[in-house]
Amino acid sequence: STLENATICGYHIDANATIYINLWALHHDECIWPDPWKFDPGRFLDNDGAILSPLHPKRKRMLAFGAGRRVCLGESLAKNRLYLFVTALLQRLTFVPDDSEAVPDPDPRSYDLGLVLHPKPFKVKAIRRVHDP
Structure with a gap:
């Protein structure tokens, strides 16, 4: 839950609020992912076929296992x-x-x-x- 009252992008969030991220919507946002409905593991590979660095913007936006302190340990x-x-x-x-x-x-x-x-x-x-x- 949130620690204190906050305003983010014009939305007021009360202290002790629980926030859920809609990962499905995030991972299907056409502003972020070209053709998000297509199964395309290649979107996470560089031109040489190597997996993109975890610091690459595309990898940072793929949050299937969470992020930060709440990342999936497994x-x-x-x-x-x-x-x-x-x-x-x-x-x-x-x-x-x-x-x-x-x-x-x-x-x-x-x-x-x-x-x-x-x-x-x-x-x-x-x-x-x-x-x-």
């Missing part, structure tokens, strides 16, 4: 573990859409609204990859 652990987990899955399995139903629209604007924005459920087949000895 971010690096989660990223490393998820990378290993997903890589292991993709080495061993091929994922294809299930024939029984269509894959829903991947555009987040078509997702179900709720506490968390998520796509409509759909089925996939995980097929074990066969490797030659």
Whole structure:
């Protein structure tokens, strides 16, 4: 909560107020992100394909794990573990859409609204990859 009364950009905020940042709106702001609806991990790479420095303006505006004193302490652990987990899955399995139903629209604007924005459920087949000895 806020420590004292404050005015920010003309908005009065009382002391002890709880402030929530709408990260979804921040990450989809067309003034900050060109084509924010496009899945484009390359927007965080430099011309040589290296990841932008954490001090780069684009990286500073990506707040999925929070910032400052409230940053997620598990971010690096989660990223490393998820990378290993997903890589292991993709080495061993091929994922294809299930024939029984269509894959829903991947555009987040078509997702179900709720506490968390998520796509409509759909089925996939995980097929074990066969490797030659």
